Amino acid sequence: MGTLLLxxxxxxxxxxxxxxxxxxxxxxxxxxxxxxxxxxKLASDIAIRHNVKVENVRFDALQTAEHKAxxxxxxxxxxxxxxxxxxxxxxxxxxxxFEEAQLIIDSNFTGNVSIxxxxxxxxxxxxxxxIVCVSSVAGERGRKSxxxxxxxxxxxxxxxxxxxxxxxxxxxxxxxxxxGFIKTKMVADLPPTPKPITASAExxxxxxxxxxSKKKDVVYVLPVWWLIMFIIKSIPEALFKKTNL
Amino acid sequence: MERIFNWGIYxxxxxxxxxLNAVDKIxxxxxxxxxxxxxxxxxxxxxxxxxxKIFSTLALNKFLSFDTVNGIIKTEAGVxxxxxxxxxxxxxxxxxxxxxxxxxxxxxxxxxxxHGKNHHKDxxxxxYIECFDLMVESGEILRCSRTENTEHFINTIGGxxxxxxVLTVTLHLKKIETSFIKQKAVKAKNIHxxxxxxxxxxxxxxxxxxxxxxxxxxxxxxxxxxxxxxATPSDLQAQQAKQPxxxxxxxxxxxxxxxxxxxxxxxxxxxxxxxYYNKQRQQEINNVVHYNPYFYPLDILTNWNRIYGKNGFxxxxxxxxxxxxxxxxxxxxxxxADSGCGSFLAVLKTxxxxxxxxxxxxxxxxxxxxxxxxxVSPKVFAxxxxxxxxxxxxxxxxxxxxxxxMTSATFHQxxxxxxxxxxxxxxxxxxxxxx
Ligand SMILES: Cc1cc2nc3c(=O)[nH]c(=O)nc-3n(C[C@H](O)[C@H](O)[C@H](O)COP(=O)(O)OP(=O)(O)OC[C@H]3O[C@@H](n4cnc5c(N)ncnc54)[C@H](O)[C@@H]3O)c2cc1C
Numbered sequence: 001m002g003t004l005l006l007x008x009x010x011x012x013x014x015x016x017x018x019x020x021x022x023x024x025x026x027x028x029x030x031x032x033x034x035x036x037x038x039x040x041k042l043a044s045d046i047a048i049r050h051n052v053k054v055e056n057v058r059f060d061a062l063q064t065a066e067h068k069a070x071x072x073x074x075x076x077x078x079x080x081x082x083x084x085x086x087x088x089x090x091x092x093x094x095x096x097x098f099e100e101a102q103l104i105i106d107s108n109f110t111g112n113v114s115i116x117x118x119x120x121x122x123x124x125x126x127x128x129x130x131i132v133c134v135s136s137v138a139g140e141r142g143r144k145s146x147x148x149x150x151x152x153x154x155x156x157x158x159x160x161x162x163x164x165x166x167x168x169x170x171x172x173x174x175x176x177x178x179x180g181f182i183k184t185k186m187v188a189d190l191p192p193t194p195k196p197i198t199a200s201a202e203x204x205x206x207x208x209x210x211x212x213s214k215k216k217d218v219v220y221v222l223p224v225w226w227l228i229m230f231i232i233k234s235i236p237e238a239l240f241k242k243t244n245l
Numbered sequence: 246m247e248r249i250f251n252w253g254i255y256x257x258x259x260x261x262x263x264x265l266n267a268v269d270k271i272x273x274x275x276x277x278x279x280x281x282x283x284x285x286x287x288x289x290x291x292x293x294x295x296x297x298k299i300f301s302t303l304a305l306n307k308f309l310s311f312d313t314v315n316g317i318i319k320t321e322a323g324v325x326x327x328x329x330x331x332x333x334x335x336x337x338x339x340x341x342x343x344x345x346x347x348x349x350x351x352x353x354x355x356x357x358x359x360h361g362k363n364h365h366k367d368x369x370x371x372x373y374i375e376c377f378d379l380m381v382e383s384g385e386i387l388r389c390s391r392t393e394n395t396e397h398f399i400n401t402i403g404g405x406x407x408x409x410x411v412l413t414v415t416l417h418l419k420k421i422e423t424s425f426i427k428q429k430a431v432k433a434k435n436i437h438x439x440x441x442x443x444x445x446x447x448x449x450x451x452x453x454x455x456x457x458x459x460x461x462x463x464x465x466x467x468x469x470x471x472x473x474x475x476a477t478p479s480d481l482q483a484q485q486a487k488q489p490x491x492x493x494x495x496x497x498x499x500x501x502x503x504x505x506x507x508x509x510x511x512x513x514x515x516x517x518x519x520x521y522y523n524k525q526r527q528q529e530i531n532n533v534v535h536y537n538p539y540f541y542p543l544d545i546l547t548n549w550n551r552i553y554g555k556n557g558f559x560x561x562x563x564x565x566x567x568x569x570x571x572x573x574x575x576x577x578x579x580x581x582a583d584s585g586c587g588s589f590l591a592v593l594k595t596x597x598x599x600x601x602x603x604x605x606x607x608x609x610x611x612x613x614x615x616x617x618x619x620x621v622s623p624k625v626f627a628x629x630x631x632x633x634x635x636x637x638x639x640x641x642x643x644x645x646x647x648x649x650x651m652t653s654a655t656f657h658q659x660x661x662x663x664x665x666x667x668x669x670x671x672x673x674x675x676x677x678x679x680x
Contacts, residue, residue: 040269041307048308048332
């Protein structure tokens with residue numbers, strides 16, 4: 001069976017995704033910034049429940065200088081890479097303090113450009129492989145309440161779309177998964193989002209599995225989000241700038 | 246605050262329920278909370294796992310190791326037996342002891358020192374516990390086994406959550422060749438016949454009798470004895486042999502909330518018992534069935550506890566020594582039949598010797614054990630007070646994990662010795678019984 005490299009196993013979506021692939025028999029490399037007690041338990045749990053091999057590996061999205069060595073020292077070259085790491089950040093803080101803004105940009109965008117670039121080159125050479133990356137509806141149009149995060153995700157979406165075009169010729173599949181609201185740690189502290197348009201981590205994982213197994217290009221986790229974003233994107237800028245979104 | 250209750254839906258309490266999985270956070274909770282009780286999946290019937298402050302172990306849901314050579318599994322305490330079966334059955338192992346539902350946690354299994362239909366031969370779960378990690382009052386984690394922290398090991402098994410929070414459990418499993426059970430069902434016309442059968446068939450690994458509690462006179466205690474052995478491949482029918490280690494299916498049927506109370510009047514129970522008894526035309530049936538209907542016949546109904554209505558029900562489970570046990574059972578069954586307070590389920594089993602490695606609160610004593618369900622009502626509580634007297638007269642006791650109503654005096658008279666524990670860990674039950 002194949003091996004999945006899961007970038008961001010600290011995130012709920014990452015964990016749900018690891019279980020989803022393990023259920024299909026994939027061996028899993030769980031990449032997180034720190035391998036704590038919980039990450040180790042996660043690894044044993046997935047391995048025992050699904051009878052697959054699971055390994056913890058250390059990966060820091062911000063340490064781009066280490067990415068090449070990280071990828072080259074993996075015990076096995078993965079067949080599929082799923083990237084779910086990201087940082088919502090504090091928008092208000094980011095407006096006053098560039099360090100926060102940069103952290104948002106680097107976590108969501110620069111980190112992915114670096115690691116997915118390295119992986120894409122390796123897969124291109126072998127002419128096989130799959131890359132699935134989670135972006136966000138926030139990247140579809142900059143809103144005044146969170147455009148730092150939105151801009152970093154917009155850049156990521158554009159990057160993935162270009163990468164998909166480049167990899168097409170080499171038989172390497174690149175999928176962009178676009179969730180709307182997700183019920184996870186990231187938004188646990190914010191006011192609750194409306195239920196019908198909030199996906200669970202498991203629903204996002206299912207969308208990721210579908211994107212991979214059906215070789216989709218762009219997947220909206222809840223289809224209603226495609227419609228919502230279609231409407232939001234069609235609002236003329238002259239009007240949009242007056243909204244409070 | 247949430248409304249919390251256990252399987253009997255009686256009693257209920259508004260409680261603050263905390264769910265954590267990081268050990269350092271749990272330690273901080275334990276240190277800073279004055280009085281609380283750990284709670285697993287709430288499958289005890291009464292108030293054992295209730296308190297205004299509850300620590301839920303359900304996020305402690307990870308498998309830690311599985312030695313498939315020696316059959317030893319280590320999990321966090323909130324993992325359910327149903328999940329363990331999913332992992333171990335395909336590898337040719339089974340739970341060494343299992344209750345009548347697979348939806349309990351490992352921690353709950355330890356804290357109640359659970360028994361199965363094989364207690365007379367194999368003892369309680371205590372016999373198969375290699376070790377566990379226990380978080381005590383100070384937030385410190387003690388590794389407990391027969392050789393390390395032995396006193397904590399003993400007091401926690403059957404200790405009803407009063408010694409601390411069990412964090413992990415390491416359990417020895419039983420080897421099986423198939424996931425099927427070779428079953429023999431024998432009809433017994435009354436209490437004497439069934440007790441004779443128990444003796445005659447005591448070499449069987451599994452035995453349990455379903456008793457019709459409404460029949461009186463010569464038919465008092467008429468029942469069906471269900472015996473079982475793990476099937477070998479040669480026992481299987483062609484269809485079963487295709488998948489000898491087949492798992493239980495995840496299919497469930499939901500019972501709507503709440504079933505009308507009148508549905509369970511005496512008449513409907515009579516009809517049920519009559520059907521059950523008469524379903525079996527022959528004196529004896531031999532067949533091979535999957536472990537799921539054999540051990541967990543009610544699990545398929547997700548919330549069957551709702552059929553007793555929203556006021557809930559209580560399970561009365563006692564154990565009495567073999568000596569004069571027959572006489573005691575007859576007295577009790579007569580009182581129940583005369584009262585007209587029908588019990589939907591009455592289950593009779595036998596217990597073998599008690600064990601050295603379990604707490605003074607642990608339930609099993611050598612003898613008979615009978616479990617009966619009653620819809621909560623003043624009339625039922627009056628009947629149960631009567632039954633308590635008989636149980637005490639015959640040197641018996643009640644199972645704490647099923648209890649919601651006995652008096653402190655009854656408890657102390659039957660369990661005897663004092664049980665010293667930190668006041669940090671207390672339940673409505675331990676307060677009621679002054680444990
Ligand atoms: C249909 C049905 C059939 C049953 N059949 C049987 C049977 O045949 N034999 C039998 O022995 N029992 C039987 N039981 C009872 C059941 O096995 C016990 O009540 C068991 O303890 C429930 O486990 P739980 O995880 O639901 O724990 P809970 O009900 O949540 O808690 C039960 C007790 O365990 C303590 N506890 C739970 N987790 C921990 C922990 N991690 N650390 C410390 N203390 C803890 C609680 O404080 C409480 O005192 C049956 C129950 C049902 C509903």
